[in-house]
Amino acid sequence: MIEVGDLSKSFGDKDVLKGISVTFNAGQTNLVIGASGSGKSTLARCLIGLVEPDSGSILYDGRDFMKMKDKERKELRKEVGFLFQGSALFDFMNVQQNVQFPLDMLTTLSSKEKKARVAEVLERVELSGADKLMPSELSGGMKKRVGIARAIAPRPKYLFCDEPNSGLDPITAIVIDKLIYEITKEYNITTLGITHDMNSVLEIGDQIIFIHQGYKAWEGNRDEILVTDSKEVLDFVYASEFMKKAKP
Amino acid sequence: MGNFVFHLGKYIMLIWRVFSKPEKFSIYRRRLFDEMITLGLDSLGIIMVISVFMGAVITIQTAANIDSAFIPTYTIGFTTRQSTILEFSPTIMALILAGKVGSNIASEIGTMRITEQIDALEIMGVNSSAFLILPKIIAAVLINPFLTIISMFVSIGGGYAIAMFTDIVTVSDYVYGIQLDFKPFHVAYALIKTAVFAFLLTSIPAYQGYYASGSALEVGSASTRGVVYSSIVILVANYVITQLILI
Numbered sequence: 001m002i003e004v005g006d007l008s009k010s011f012g013d014k015d016v017l018k019g020i021s022v023t024f025n026a027g028q029t030n031l032v033i034g035a036s037g038s039g040k041s042t043l044a045r046c047l048i049g050l051v052e053p054d055s056g057s058i059l060y061d062g063r064d065f066m067k068m069k070d071k072e073r074k075e076l077r078k079e080v081g082f083l084f085q086g087s088a089l090f091d092f093m094n095v096q097q098n099v100q101f102p103l104d105m106l107t108t109l110s111s112k113e114k115k116a117r118v119a120e121v122l123e124r125v126e127l128s129g130a131d132k133l134m135p136s137e138l139s140g141g142m143k144k145r146v147g148i149a150r151a152i153a154p155r156p157k158y159l160f161c162d163e164p165n166s167g168l169d170p171i172t173a174i175v176i177d178k179l180i181y182e183i184t185k186e187y188n189i190t191t192l193g194i195t196h197d198m199n200s201v202l203e204i205g206d207q208i209i210f211i212h213q214g215y216k217a218w219e220g221n222r223d224e225i226l227v228t229d230s231k232e233v234l235d236f237v238y239a240s241e242f243m244k245k246a247k248p
Numbered sequence: 249m250g251n252f253v254f255h256l257g258k259y260i261m262l263i264w265r266v267f268s269k270p271e272k273f274s275i276y277r278r279r280l281f282d283e284m285i286t287l288g289l290d291s292l293g294i295i296m297v298i299s300v301f302m303g304a305v306i307t308i309q310t311a312a313n314i315d316s317a318f319i320p321t322y323t324i325g326f327t328t329r330q331s332t333i334l335e336f337s338p339t340i341m342a343l344i345l346a347g348k349v350g351s352n353i354a355s356e357i358g359t360m361r362i363t364e365q366i367d368a369l370e371i372m373g374v375n376s377s378a379f380l381i382l383p384k385i386i387a388a389v390l391i392n393p394f395l396t397i398i399s400m401f402v403s404i405g406g407g408y409a410i411a412m413f414t415d416i417v418t419v420s421d422y423v424y425g426i427q428l429d430f431k432p433f434h435v436a437y438a439l440i441k442t443a444v445f446a447f448l449l450t451s452i453p454a455y456q457g458y459y460a461s462g463s464a465l466e467v468g469s470a471s472t473r474g475v476v477y478s479s480i481v482i483l484v485a486n487y488v489i490t491q492l493i494l495i
Contacts, residue, residue, distance in 0.1 A: 048371055077373040088364040092282075102372050104275055 007056030034211035081151030141172035288391030303406025325425020342445035354474035357457030358467035388446035
C-alpha cells in the first residue's frame with residue numbers, strides 16, 4: 001500500500017501538484033488519469049524519487065519515503081518495478097539479459113535460480129522463445145511485455161506503469177492491460193498506472209483518481225466513472241467521438 | 249565564465265559518482281571486457297591505417313626538408329622515431345579516438361538518457377553514472393596505451409617501407425636513425441599522456457551524453473560537443489603534461 005498525503009510540487013512559479021492525497025491499495029490496479037500536462041507523470045516521478053516533492057508525505061507500507069536517506073531509498077527501490085512508456089529496454093542487452101539484469105544487480109540468487117526466474121516471467125508474458133532477440137528486433141507490444149517481465153522478475157511489491165498502452169494497437173493494448181491486471185492480482189502487487197487511455201480505465205481500473213490542473217478532482221472505480229457528476233471527469237471520459245456515441 | 253565553472257563543477261560531481269563503490273563487481277567486470285573490445289580492439293584497424301601513412305609521410309617530409317650535406321640521412325629515421333613516439337602516436341591517435349570513440353560514447357549514453365534507460369537504472373537502485381561510464385574510462389585507460397605502442401611500431405614501419413621502396417633514404421641509414429640515442433623515458437612519457445588522454449576522451453563525451461535531454465537532435469549536439477570539447481582539452485593537457493614532464 002502506498003499512502004500519499006498532501007503532496008505538492010512546483011517547477012518555478014508553476015504549481016504542478018497541489019496537495020494530492022490518495023491511498024493506493026495492494027492487489028489493485030490503481031490508475032491515475034488526466035489530460036496531458038495535468039501532473040500525473042510528475043506524481044509518479046515524485047513517488048519513486050525521480051522528482052523531489054516540495055511538501056507532503058509518501059508512505060510505502062508505513063515507511064516514510066520523504067524521510068529516507070539515499071541509501072534507504074535505494075533499498076526501497078529494490079521493491080519497485082517500473083514499466084516505462086517506451087519500455088526503456090537496454091539496447092545493448094538481449095531479452096534474456098534485460099530481464100535478468102535486475103536480478104543480477106539486486107538479488108543474491110544463484111545463476112541457475114536467475115535463469116529459472118527469467119524463464120518463468122518470460123513464459124508469464126508469453127515470450128518464451130524470444131530470449132535471444134535484441135530490443136531492436138521486437139515489436140512495440142513485445143517490448144512492453146519484456147518491460148513487464150523485467151519489472152516483475154525481482155518480485156516487486158509495487159509496480160509503476162507509465163502509459164503502458166501508448167503507441168500500441170487496440171488489441172495489443174488490451175493484452176497488455178490484462179497482463180498488468182492479472183499480475184497485480186496474482187502477486188498481490190500495489191500497481192499504479194499512469195494513463196489517459198479510457199479503454200484501460202474501463203478494463204482494469206480498480207481504483208481511479210482523476211487529476212485536473214494539479215489537484216485531485218475525482219476518485220472512484222471503473223463503474224462509477226461513467227456515472228459521476230463531476231464535469232471535469234465527464235469532459236475527459238467523453239472527449240472522443242467513440243465514447244460520446246457509447247454514452248448511456 | 250560562469251557557464252564554464254557550472255559545467256566544470258557538474259563534471260567533477262559526475263566523476264565523483266562514477267568512481268563510487270560499484271554495486272556488483274562481476275557485472276562491472278563483464279562490462280569492462282565488453283568496453284575493451286568496443287573502445288579498443290574495434291579501433292585497431294583505423295589506428296593501424298592512420299599510423300602507417302603517418303610514419304610514411306613524416307619520413308618523406310623530413311627527407312624533403314633536409315637539404316644540407318652536413319645533416320646525415322640517418323636523421324630521417326631519428327626524426328621519424330622521435331616525432332612518432334613523442335607526439336604523433338599519443339596525441340594524434342587520441343584526437344582520432346576522441347572523434348571515433350567520443351562521438352560513440354556521447355550518442356550511446358545520450359540515447360539511453362532520452363529513451364529513459366538511465367531512469368530505469370536509477371529506479372532499480374543502480375548507480376547509473378558508475379554503471380555506464382566507469383567501465384568505459386577504465387577500459388580506455390587500460391587499452392589505449394597498447395594502441396599507442398602498436399601505433400608507434402606501425403608508424404615507424406611506415407617509414408621503413410618508404411626507405412625500402414624509395415631511394416630517399418637507405419634502409420640501413422633509416423634503421424640506424426631509429427636506434428640512435430633512444431630514450432625509454434620518452435615512451436613512458438607518451439604512455440602517461442595516452443592514459444590521461446584516454447580518461448579525457450571517455451569522460452568528457454560521457455558527461456555530454458549523460459546530461460543530454462530532449463530529442464534525437466540534442467543527442468547529436470551532445471555528440472558534437474563531446475568530440476569538440478574533449479579534443480580541445482586533450483590539446484591543453486598535452487601542453488601541460490609536456491611542460492611538466494619533458495622540461
